[in-house]
Amino acid sequence: MFCNQCEQTAHGIACDIAGVCGKNEDVAALQDALIHALQGLSYWAREAHRLDLRDEQIDILVLKGVFTTLTNVDFDPARLSELIREVVARREALAARVAAHGGGVPVGSDCLAFAPAVDDDALVDQGKALNLIESLDVDPDIRSLKQILLYGIKGICAYAEHASKFGQSDPVVIDFIHEALIALDTDGVSLEDGVALALKCGEVNLRAMELLDAGNTGHYGHPVPTQVPLGHRKNKCILISGHDLKNLETLLQQTEGKGIDVYTHGEMLPCHGYPELRKYPHFYGHYGTAWQNQRLELPAFPGPVLFTTNCIQRPASTYAQRVFTTGLVGWPGAQHVPEDDFSVVVEMALEMDGFTDYCDKGSVTTGFARNAVLGVADQVIDAVKAGAIKHFFLVGGCDGSRPGRNYYTEFVKQTPKDSVVLTLACGKFRFFNQDLGTIGGIPRLLDIGQCNDAYSAIQIAVALSEAFDCGVNELPLSMILSWYEQKAVSILLTLLYLGIKNIRLGPTLPAFITPNVLNYLVDAYQIQPITTPEADLQAILAL
Structure with a gap:
């Protein structure tokens, strides 16, 4: 191997x-x-x-x-x-x-x-x-x-x-x-x-x-800013994880009117912002905070779990009796179900106790995709010109279990109060529930969406560069990315194709990149590994 x-x-x-x-x-x-x-x-x-x-x-x-x-x-x-x-x-x-x-x-x-x-x-x-x-x-x-x-x-x-x-x-x-x-x-x-x-x-x-x-x-319409509960309410429940919106829609349709709440996990969080999905009243909240989103503490969730695509960590085999997979996903011990029929998942949810109380753990806001952000572009541009916003940070990418990923939590905590943090993908679960406040009514932490919503982030960057009549690399914008698997590789290649430079990448550099190839990337694009939040912020803001 x-x-x-x-x-x-x-x-x-x-x-x-x-x-x-x-x-x-x-x-x-x-x-x-x-x-x-x-x-x-x-x-x-x-x-x-x-x-x-x-x-x-x-x-x-x-x-x-x-x-x-x-x-x-x-x-x-x-x-x-x-x-x-x-x-x-x-x-x-x-x-x-x-x-x-x-x-x-x-x-x-x-x-x-x-x-x-x-x-x-x-x-x-x-x-x-x-x-x-x-x-x-x-x-x-x-x-x-x-x-x-x-x-x-x-x-x-x-x-x-x-x-x-x-x-x-x-x-x-x-x-x-x-x-x-x-x-x-x-x-x-x-x-x-x-x-x-x-x-x-x-x-x-x-x-x-x-x-x-x-x-x-x-x-499903363009996402709109939406508050998502992190707690739970008394009701039967199903947890859905992954990235597949079509599977989520099917689950919502097949649970409608059955007294079952649907909770998201991991990269399903941004789905709450889509108008045609959030219209379902039983599409309730998001389960897990920070690293729990990837560890998936199944014993604490009193219902079945449906995986639609890859997740950072497979559930323990001892919980396999209530783990279901669909689409391309398959794990020994988990029951695989067709993408158009989640009836066995629904039946198990009805058989289990579900949540027996109400718990308020606050909420987070998602849905700041390109239409939402560009809808207030004039406010953003005015805030930049007035000096209220001096820097943008795109802090996003994958999460994982390796030590060192708390770097991203600390980095976001330490960003200046006159800066805005754009985030996407599951890496945001290191800091997605932080309250960074607002600038002129604009939240300082903007959740753009899933990993594929890097497309939205790119469109936002392009729109800002056009507004300020400069290239993306000349914007007060820094990209601090975390990677775990291959979708992150493809997104990084997209950024390089677009000529984006000075990307900070971590927690470690890919093992499959040789020194010569790395030197090429450093020379051509100034890619660099993350160091410490303090040192990286000092270097970025000194430019």
């Missing part, structure tokens, strides 16, 4: 016995075999596109397949084995169809001839034998760039798969995924080619986030 795709990889090098995330070496091997199988399918899909034989179902399968290998999505060996075999079967069928129309692909690549074993244990052995990461390239710098590309497209596929549920797609996105998978299998990639592919990945991710934004806002 060799896996270094997340921030918490063992010893800062790689997980080689078991994943810090909880996956074992068999799951890691099957995920590698799945990527290998998808590379073979992409060769034929690219040729099919050239011949105008595009098969949208295959394109969706590739998105789902790549997304499945993202950290903490699917740890179920049986489901992974089934998916690998489906990918290879679709590869063979597509190859026959393309050949019948006079098409073909270059011969010689192992992924084109990959035949998964019938026996699951033997398939695991095949995955282990691939030695996927080491086989990407003999040159460590090229291998590093290919890993950046691989992890970047994993993030893209997460966003593109969600967007596809709303009918939002763009051939540009899936065509790049195919090209990237093929590039990973290609020898002779130069340093320049690798950098160009990484930046192209950032460009395509921007489009994927735009598609998802269009799907979310097109169906």
Whole structure:
């Protein structure tokens, strides 16, 4: 086993016995075999596109397949084995169809001839034998760039798969995924080619986030500032975690009028700001504060839990009887339910006690996406010109369990009172319930939304730069980002594609970036690791 795709990889090098995330070496091997199988399918899909034989179902399968290998999505060996075999079967069928129309692909690549074993244990052995990461390239710098590309497209596929549920797609996105998978299998990639592919990945991710934004806002309206209770009220209850708004809507529809309150967890918090979701009176509050959002203290929640996408930490197996997964998510011991039928979750909620009292733990405000912020743009601009707002900080990204993430809590606490903090993604749960006050009626802490709502943050930054007739890098705006998994990689690549400089990244730098690649990023974009809140704030405000 060799896996270094997340921030918490063992010893800062790689997980080689078991994943810090909880996956074992068999799951890691099957995920590698799945990527290998998808590379073979992409060769034929690219040729099919050239011949105008595009098969949208295959394109969706590739998105789902790549997304499945993202950290903490699917740890179920049986489901992974089934998916690998489906990918290879679709590869063979597509190859026959393309050949019948006079098409073909270059011969010689192992992924084109990959035949998964019938026996699951033997398939695991095949995955282990691939030695996927080491086989990407003999040159460590090229291998590093290919890993950046691989992890970047994993993030893209997460966003593109969600967007596809709303009918939002763009051939540009899936065509790049195919090209990237093929590039990973290609020898002779130069340093320049690798950098160009990484930046192209950032460009395509921007489009994927735009598609998802269009799907979310097109169906549920633009988020509006909304107060969300952190306590609970006396009633039956269900907790939903993840990122998938479509799954949340389905759950709200299927619990309507049944005496069940729906609580969000993790990155579902921003969903309270969408008008078409908040209209449900039983869509009540958010469960957990700060680090509890990621540890998910299940014993304290008296109802079933539904996971819709990857979460930072899998629930303990002792609670598995009331844990449900849906979509691509799969964990041994958890019951997987179809995305259009949550009846078993509802039935369990009705059987359990639920909350038997009322508890007021205050509230937080979410829903400051781009429309909400730009709706008061004149006030913001006037406050900047008057000197009431002197700096903006974007403090966002992923959360995790590694020590050092309290940096972000302390950083936000210490930001000057004449500054505004924009935040997004699950990293905000280190400080999302802090009261930073207001400036001229504008809250100093603005929750923009989920990780994919980096699109909103980018639009806000662009609008401010246009208002002040300067580039984004000339704005009094600093980005302090935390990363954990591959969606953060794709967002970082998007920021680099846009030419954003002076990003501070932590808690540690990616283990898959070699010194030479890091030096390039430092020279070209002035990326730097976080140090201490005090030192970083002093350096930022001195500029």
